[in-house]
Amino acid sequence: MPLWRTKSHHSQAESDSASATAADPKNDPVASASQAASDAWLAGHLHHLTDEQEGKLKEFKEFCEKEGYYKPGGEGEKPSHDDATMLRFLRARRFDVNGAWGQFKDTEDWRKENAIEALYENIEVESYDAARRMYPQWTGRRDRRGIPVYVFEIKHLNSKNMAVYNATMTDPEATAETHKSSTVPQRLLRLFALYENLLNFVMPLCSQLPRPNPETPIVTSTNIVDVSGVGLKQFWNLKGHMQDASVLATAHYPETLDRIFIIGAPAFFPTVWGWIKRWFDPVTTSKIFILGASEVQPTLTSFMDPSSIPKQYGGELDWQWGDMPNLDEPAREIVGALETAPTEGQTKPSFIKGPVLFKGDHVEIIGKENGKSRQTNVPVPKSKIAQPASQPSEAEKTEGTKTPAAESTTTATEEVPAPIIEEKTIENGTTSSPPAQTVSA
Numbered sequence: 001m002p003l004w005r006t007k008s009h010h011s012q013a014e015s016d017s018a019s020a021t022a023a024d025p026k027n028d029p030v031a032s033a034s035q036a037a038s039d040a041w042l043a044g045h046l047h048h049l050t051d052e053q054e055g056k057l058k059e060f061k062e063f064c065e066k067e068g069y070y071k072p073g074g075e076g077e078k079p080s081h082d083d084a085t086m087l088r089f090l091r092a093r094r095f096d097v098n099g100a101w102g103q104f105k106d107t108e109d110w111r112k113e114n115a116i117e118a119l120y121e122n123i124e125v126e127s128y129d130a131a132r133r134m135y136p137q138w139t140g141r142r143d144r145r146g147i148p149v150y151v152f153e154i155k156h157l158n159s160k161n162m163a164v165y166n167a168t169m170t171d172p173e174a175t176a177e178t179h180k181s182s183t184v185p186q187r188l189l190r191l192f193a194l195y196e197n198l199l200n201f202v203m204p205l206c207s208q209l210p211r212p213n214p215e216t217p218i219v220t221s222t223n224i225v226d227v228s229g230v231g232l233k234q235f236w237n238l239k240g241h242m243q244d245a246s247v248l249a250t251a252h253y254p255e256t257l258d259r260i261f262i263i264g265a266p267a268f269f270p271t272v273w274g275w276i277k278r279w280f281d282p283v284t285t286s287k288i289f290i291l292g293a294s295e296v297q298p299t300l301t302s303f304m305d306p307s308s309i310p311k312q313y314g315g316e317l318d319w320q321w322g323d324m325p326n327l328d329e330p331a332r333e334i335v336g337a338l339e340t341a342p343t344e345g346q347t348k349p350s351f352i353k354g355p356v357l358f359k360g361d362h363v364e365i366i367g368k369e370n371g372k373s374r375q376t377n378v379p380v381p382k383s384k385i386a387q388p389a390s391q392p393s394e395a396e397k398t399e400g401t402k403t404p405a406a407e408s409t410t411t412a413t414e415e416v417p418a419p420i421i422e423e424k425t426i427e428n429g430t431t432s433s434p435p436a437q438t439v440s441a
Helices: 012-017 029-037 051-066 083-092 097-113 116-122 125-132 159-170 186-208 232-237 239-252 269-276 293-303 329-338 423-427
Strands: 137-142 148-153 221-226 257-263 288-291 356-358 362-365 376-379
Touching (some): 029 257, 125 159, 159 232, 232 239
Parallel strands (some): 257 288
Antiparallel strands (some): 137 148, 362 376
8 A cells, every 4th residue: 555545544534424425515605704703613723622622632642642652741841742733633533532543643654654754854945846836825824813825726737837847756856865765656745745834834833923812823724726717628637636635635634724715616617526525524525615706705805804815816915826925014024034035027025945844933944955955043033922822711611712812912012024135045054953843743
């Protein structure tokens, strides 16, 4: 069995198939927006657990520790996995500890067998960026809850661009030394690296930024999937490409999806939907919204401010497919040093290419260029480092109840934004830090 597939077949789709049917593709975006605007979406998340869920989390961690897959930390050491990560697996299994254990074990074994941390640390920058241009891209913005917004324009994945991308897979210099003997297809190795960026840079950074519920870490993303201008033949040719990403996310990156908004759907899309809904479990399909032309702007606006919506979808954001993240001011104040000065003819800064890790008080720039490590530490302004939110009292641990921390923001101190510097300044820096360790999923 290939190493990139889960071993014990604990797929969420299988566990749910006996008790649920596929959701109607026309899920109600208005009802979903209402749910997102209330505290209801926080149910089952850190600091918004019922007493029963708190008990399940404790039981899950104790069981994983007994099996050697979790270390609780102590005496200044952090646990091997934070509570937000453990809760992702529990929510994926509706807090069934045995089900969560099966998926968690499979994921941890898969990460070890495929050296996922080493992959992200050692991937060539250009290989990483080639993959970035083929999959959903972070716009640099967030929705009103603080969840990062990604865009995926399918029409760019045409046969010509796919051929160029596939041709890079045969270049041995583009493969990390730690993975040259891997039996996993190169396209999937690179896709893993993109998920690691979501887990280890985008989500931790967004967790540090001002938002309504700073006591609860950001662990999901919202995706705008633009299928306009895509013919049935192109969809068919991309079927395997998209299925790989879907199966991977379901198996090893559970509960990292908040919403998917599909826009520009052609008349034949029900046929395509027939393929797609089989790749997901019913819970995930309930998060997918197929929007008509008249629904796009009002729906997106109900979830995010116009400044976070790209102009082509009715918003104000200057961002096109292929662009690097266009940070908002709170993000720029923290990681603006990763921005690069506008090139000739450009009006906005760009962003450093390749893998990075957000570590709270600093960012680690990792990956390789021409086989040489570019590991560098870039400090985060001290006044912008969020203090850990206080945990709610027992009386506040009821489902749907906000904690006092929700009344504040995490970055109240004003400070001049970090300066924009040239990319080469960052990449040629030095550091005495040991190799970065990413957070396991």
